[in-house]
Amino acid sequence: MPPMEKMGSESKPKSEYPETKPAPEDVKPEDLAPETLKKEAPEKKSADGLWKKSYPRMALFISLAAVAGLIVSASALIFFGERSGRPFSQQETTPPALSLPQFHTINKGEGETAEITEPVFEVYTPDQAPDKTPESEKDKAPVKYPGKAAIIIDDLGCDMTMAKRILELDAKVTLSALPYCPFTTQIIDLAARKGFETMLHLPMEPNEYPRFNPGPGSLLTYMGPEELTELLLATLDSMPGIKGVNNHMGSRMTANSGHMDAIFSTLKDRGLFFIDSRTTSKSECRSSAIKADIRFGERDVFIDHVQSSEFIRKQLKLLVKIAIRRGSAIGIAHPHELTIAILEEEIPLIKRKIKLVSASELTHYHKRLAEK
Numbered sequence: 001m002p003p004m005e006k007m008g009s010e011s012k013p014k015s016e017y018p019e020t021k022p023a024p025e026d027v028k029p030e031d032l033a034p035e036t037l038k039k040e041a042p043e044k045k046s047a048d049g050l051w052k053k054s055y056p057r058m059a060l061f062i063s064l065a066a067v068a069g070l071i072v073s074a075s076a077l078i079f080f081g082e083r084s085g086r087p088f089s090q091q092e093t094t095p096p097a098l099s100l101p102q103f104h105t106i107n108k109g110e111g112e113t114a115e116i117t118e119p120v121f122e123v124y125t126p127d128q129a130p131d132k133t134p135e136s137e138k139d140k141a142p143v144k145y146p147g148k149a150a151i152i153i154d155d156l157g158c159d160m161t162m163a164k165r166i167l168e169l170d171a172k173v174t175l176s177a178l179p180y181c182p183f184t185t186q187i188i189d190l191a192a193r194k195g196f197e198t199m200l201h202l203p204m205e206p207n208e209y210p211r212f213n214p215g216p217g218s219l220l221t222y223m224g225p226e227e228l229t230e231l232l233l234a235t236l237d238s239m240p241g242i243k244g245v246n247n248h249m250g251s252r253m254t255a256n257s258g259h260m261d262a263i264f265s266t267l268k269d270r271g272l273f274f275i276d277s278r279t280t281s282k283s284e285c286r287s288s289a290i291k292a293d294i295r296f297g298e299r300d301v302f303i304d305h306v307q308s309s310e311f312i313r314k315q316l317k318l319l320v321k322i323a324i325r326r327g328s329a330i331g332i333a334h335p336h337e338l339t340i341a342i343l344e345e346e347i348p349l350i351k352r353k354i355k356l357v358s359a360s361e362l363t364h365y366h367k368r369l370a371e372k
């Protein structure tokens with residue numbers, strides 16, 4: 001079974017970046033002093049002369065201590081927030097690392113989904129992930145009516161029944177499977193027979209590693225170029241027929257250009273494209289892809305990191321909007337019951353507005369684009 005981790009039944013997005021809160025620099029000591037101290041203390045008649053004299057000073061001291069305390073707390077929150085890569089709102093609810101289950105096992109009944117594990121995914125919401133496409137390149141992107149969008153469904157490999165449902169969708173979605181999972185090769189083969197494009201969903205080191213383990217075949221930052229290449233080649237050999245790769249997690253790995261150069265030179269040798277899932281704003285994938293001269297694309301929308309009908313429909317609308325506005329858009333979804341049910345409903349409507357295509361169609365040689 002794949003050692004994928006999942007935090008219980010948590011379905012909250014695992015944002016990479018904490019919301020930053022301003023340090024209370026503009027808070028003055030007098031603002032923090034209680035009204036009684038500010039106004040009454042100097043005039044207050046007290047039998048205790050010593051206390052009377054020191055009262056205003058005490059108030060000032062307490063106020064300054066309160067400000068210092070606030071600043072220290074805010075700094076600690078920002079620091080630890082960044083280290084754990086989670087928003088403050090989730091900090092208090094994060095269970096200690098040791099209590100995290102290594103396997104999230106779901107019993108669904110019989111047969112192909114009798115016991116499956118669900119991998120955790122990293123999410124990077126649009127407001128936190130600035131579009132790094134250079135303006136010059138955006139202008140050159142060919143905008144053709146009706147606009148094209150690709151929907152990649154990744155994290156596949158553990159659940160054959162869900163994969164079969166995806167292959168019944170009335171659109172050529174792209175299936176991206178994790179390596180070394182119980183149904184990975186079966187899913188790749190079946191998808192290829194049905195004319196669907198398939199990809200390797202390549203596990204890479206996240207910032208939260210080892211607390212979150214991306215699973216078997218993971219590329220990790222301690223590995224040198226040779227080890228990375230060897231492991232990647234073995235993984236690619238285990239999944240014949242795939243046309244491209246996107247990263248599973250990888251917020252730490254994709255921010256390391258040296259490692260990405262090594263990974264992309266292997267993809268270049270194999271003639272594979274890469275789609276950056278964009279789990280970090282610090283991703284070096286685009287520049288490494290240009291250096292390696294491989295076909296490259298970037299995820300625009302995460303469709304279902306919040307498992308609610310309303311949210312998923314909203315994200316699909318956003319995908320369509322970007323495709324119309326810019327000519328193309330790439331969305332990533334996951335093999336959840338609710339996601340697939342909504343895709344079954346929405347795909348016929350989406351197809352009236354834009355063209356749904358395989359992921360490879362929306363990848364480009366960015367170097368050559370820039371030179372045009």
Ligand SMILES: [Zn+2]
Nearest residue numbers: 121155248249
């Ligand atoms: Zn993933």
